[in-house]
Amino acid sequence: MEECKTYFQTLYKFVYLQATYLKPNVAILDGFTMGSGAGIAVPGMFRVATNKTVFAHPEAQIGFHPDAGASFYLSRLPGYLGEYLALTGDKLNGVEMIACGLASHYALHERLDLIEERLGKLITDEATVIETSLAQYGDLVYPDKTSVLYKIETIDKCFSHDTVEEIVDALENEAANSYNEWCKNAISKIKEASPLSLKVTLHSIREGRFQSLDQCLAREYRMSLAGMSKRVSNDFCEGVRARLVDKDFAPKWDPPSLEEVSKDMLKKRNLIQFYLIQSILRQNSLRQLRTKPTHHHNDKYRTRSTEEDNQQDDLFLYKSKGQHLLTNQRILDSIVRKSSVNPTDTVLEIGPGTGNLTLKLLDVASKVVAVEIDKRMVEVLNKRVKDHGFEDKLSVIREDALKAEFPKFDLVVANIPYGISSPLVVKLVYGANPFRSATLLLQKEFARRLLAKPGDSEFNRLAVNVKLVADVEFVMNVSKRDFFPVPKVDSSVVIIRPKDHIPDVNLDEWRAFTKNCFGKKNKTLGATFKQKKKVIELFRLSKMTSSNGEEINRNQYVCADDDGDNEEESDGEECHSSSCADRELLLFKEKIIEVLKAGSFEDKRPSKLCNEELLCLLSMLNQSGIYFHEQTKPRNVDNVAFAAAYS
Numbered sequence: 001m002e003e004c005k006t007y008f009q010t011l012y013k014f015v016y017l018q019a020t021y022l023k024p025n026v027a028i029l030d031g032f033t034m035g036s037g038a039g040i041a042v043p044g045m046f047r048v049a050t051n052k053t054v055f056a057h058p059e060a061q062i063g064f065h066p067d068a069g070a071s072f073y074l075s076r077l078p079g080y081l082g083e084y085l086a087l088t089g090d091k092l093n094g095v096e097m098i099a100c101g102l103a104s105h106y107a108l109h110e111r112l113d114l115i116e117e118r119l120g121k122l123i124t125d126e127a128t129v130i131e132t133s134l135a136q137y138g139d140l141v142y143p144d145k146t147s148v149l150y151k152i153e154t155i156d157k158c159f160s161h162d163t164v165e166e167i168v169d170a171l172e173n174e175a176a177n178s179y180n181e182w183c184k185n186a187i188s189k190i191k192e193a194s195p196l197s198l199k200v201t202l203h204s205i206r207e208g209r210f211q212s213l214d215q216c217l218a219r220e221y222r223m224s225l226a227g228m229s230k231r232v233s234n235d236f237c238e239g240v241r242a243r244l245v246d247k248d249f250a251p252k253w254d255p256p257s258l259e260e261v262s263k264d265m266l267k268k269r270n271l272i273q274f275y276l277i278q279s280i281l282r283q284n285s286l287r288q289l290r291t292k293p294t295h296h297h298n299d300k301y302r303t304r305s306t307e308e309d310n311q312q313d314d315l316f317l318y319k320s321k322g323q324h325l326l327t328n329q330r331i332l333d334s335i336v337r338k339s340s341v342n343p344t345d346t347v348l349e350i351g352p353g354t355g356n357l358t359l360k361l362l363d364v365a366s367k368v369v370a371v372e373i374d375k376r377m378v379e380v381l382n383k384r385v386k387d388h389g390f391e392d393k394l395s396v397i398r399e400d401a402l403k404a405e406f407p408k409f410d411l412v413v414a415n416i417p418y419g420i421s422s423p424l425v426v427k428l429v430y431g432a433n434p435f436r437s438a439t440l441l442l443q444k445e446f447a448r449r450l451l452a453k454p455g456d457s458e459f460n461r462l463a464v465n466v467k468l469v470a471d472v473e474f475v476m477n478v479s480k481r482d483f484f485p486v487p488k489v490d491s492s493v494v495i496i497r498p499k500d501h502i503p504d505v506n507l508d509e510w511r512a513f514t515k516n517c518f519g520k521k522n523k524t525l526g527a528t529f530k531q532k533k534k535v536i537e538l539f540r541l542s543k544m545t546s547s548n549g550e551e552i553n554r555n556q557y558v559c560a561d562d563d564g565d566n567e568e569e570s571d572g573e574e575c576h577s578s579s580c581a582d583r584e585l586l587l588f589k590e591k592i593i594e595v596l597k598a599g600s601f602e603d604k605r606p607s608k609l610c611n612e613e614l615l616c617l618l619s620m621l622n623q624s625g626i627y628f629h630e631q632t633k634p635r636n637v638d639n640v641a642f643a644a645a646y647s
Helices: 002-020 035-041 070-076 081-088 094-100 109-120 127-136 148-159 164-178 181-192 195-208 213-229 235-245 263-271 277-281 329-338 356-364 375-388 418-429 444-451 461-469 507-518 525-529 532-546 581-598 611-623 639-644
Strands: 026-029 032-034 046-049 054-056 300-305 315-318 346-350 367-371 394-397 411-415 437-443 470-478 491-498
Touching: 002 035, 002 213, 026 035, 026 109, 032 035, 046 094, 046 127, 070 081, 070 195, 070 213, 070 329, 081 148, 081 164, 081 181, 081 195, 094 148, 109 127, 148 164, 148 181, 164 181, 164 195, 195 213, 195 235, 213 235, 329 356, 329 437, 329 470, 329 491, 346 356, 356 367, 356 375, 356 411, 375 394, 418 437, 418 444, 418 461, 418 491, 437 444, 444 461, 444 470, 444 491, 461 470, 461 507, 461 611, 507 525, 507 611, 525 532, 525 581, 532 581, 581 611
Parallel strands: 026 046, 032 054, 346 367, 346 411, 367 394, 411 437
Antiparallel strands: 300 315, 437 491, 470 491
8 A cells, every 4th residue: 555655646746746837848648648647638738639649537447536636627627528528438539628628739640740849949938939839730620520529418418417326317318318329328338337436436526626636636645545445345456357457348346336335435435544645735836725615605605725724714705796716727727828918918807816817827927916805815815926926926906996096007817797897898998008908707698798799689888889999809618617606607708909990989979879879779769769858868968069068957848748757759749848949859859860861770770780880870960969978078088987887
């Protein structure tokens, strides 16, 4: 056993070193990538898969469990793909590894010599330079229709259950209902594996989702020693005999069925005494926060410090405040990579939380300005940054991001809570600080609204106003399971890039105009602007503009038959006022209709119009003396107030 302890300690320490090493490293996955080979390669910064790559975790088939950090990265694959791979031992090729995020680059085997030669000639270890070099010889590939990745909906449906028995039942039901041969093959592979290993493996993957890498490695260490010790079962030796030594492929598992695996067996397999590898792993590294939920009260979740730091207070996370921490390291790496951070850049990060993304930004940027309102988060963030030696590169503003005055910055990278998404996006794109791009992690529904085009059901006023001054690009979707606590919905990453040239339009006027148009976005413009209230309000604003700010008595223009609730007005209905102003109102309404007809806008819906058409309509209305904002106020309203209109 001492030799086993030494072996696993050495292996897991190396896996942790590979994952936390500050300098970029490149792993070439040109062949079988399994077990500890996968554990060493996957945590690295760059992982190049080829047409000869074969990735798998078949440990359960030999009575063991996926280790060397597998419970960390398998648990963070899309959907329940990790559970599927761990329980069936199924293989992925290089293309599939790229598609699910296990590999960062793909190149044909024949190009490897060119890649190695290119990397060998580099005179810098800058990650962006290495990225460019790998991309130069990379190939753009997509999984074919036979790929298991096209079965992800079925995988999620079947492998999302809590127990192995329920997973098998779900597969059997799916196979019976759809005559799905793939389901039958999956069942066959699961039944070939050790029942005890299957249950241990599923538990390990589910635990790994809420743990950091060092916590996963520490847990896997004691699980591995338990498997080797034979105190619970002889399945590992039996599996090796049946598959690798005698090759009779007829292992005699103990216990022989899932039903006979007791909770006591699982407990012993997971709780055997072990050396404190966790402290060994952390000798020269950061203390991580435990992200396994240990307490639950209403919307509170807490993260607890590790055993060796038990003096720290527990940290509660509030779902109602949008406190969902992104924990998937590959997603964090992708966000930083897509942000194209230069070594001289100052990055603005809004809502850094405990610093998972902050640490990666500090590694590549000149400076990070973090805006965080939660004092507890700031304390944890500062501690983690100090432990990494980045304290001179971090500046923290403890204030509400909607109220804070941002310093100059080059880029924005942020995980934004849904509750402040609209006003914060508007504040950024209409703010006084010019910037290169904003890479934002947003709730998926909100991102779709931001990306919507004319004619889409999600097309809205926000998309119109943002796209007036910026371009929005979709980057990727992020599963809700990549966060803790797990939110109810998935998220998406988008990049917003301010335009070099924007239309010459008064932003106050534009905002008020789009608010009027999109109040009922699916009504025709004719129906919208014929409403009694709308005519009176626009008449008042236009009179104020023409009278250079002279006070106008709004009560002078009221409709005798307006009950205050009826928004609709037939084409023939007219406004009646209590004074001689009724004639002016009627003429003003006719002017609006005339402009709409002249531009062929009367029967059009705002949700179908592009910005160019909306700008054209606004210009025509303004030229006819019809305004939507009090033009006597300063042009281009204070953008904080502008942002507040969206909250």
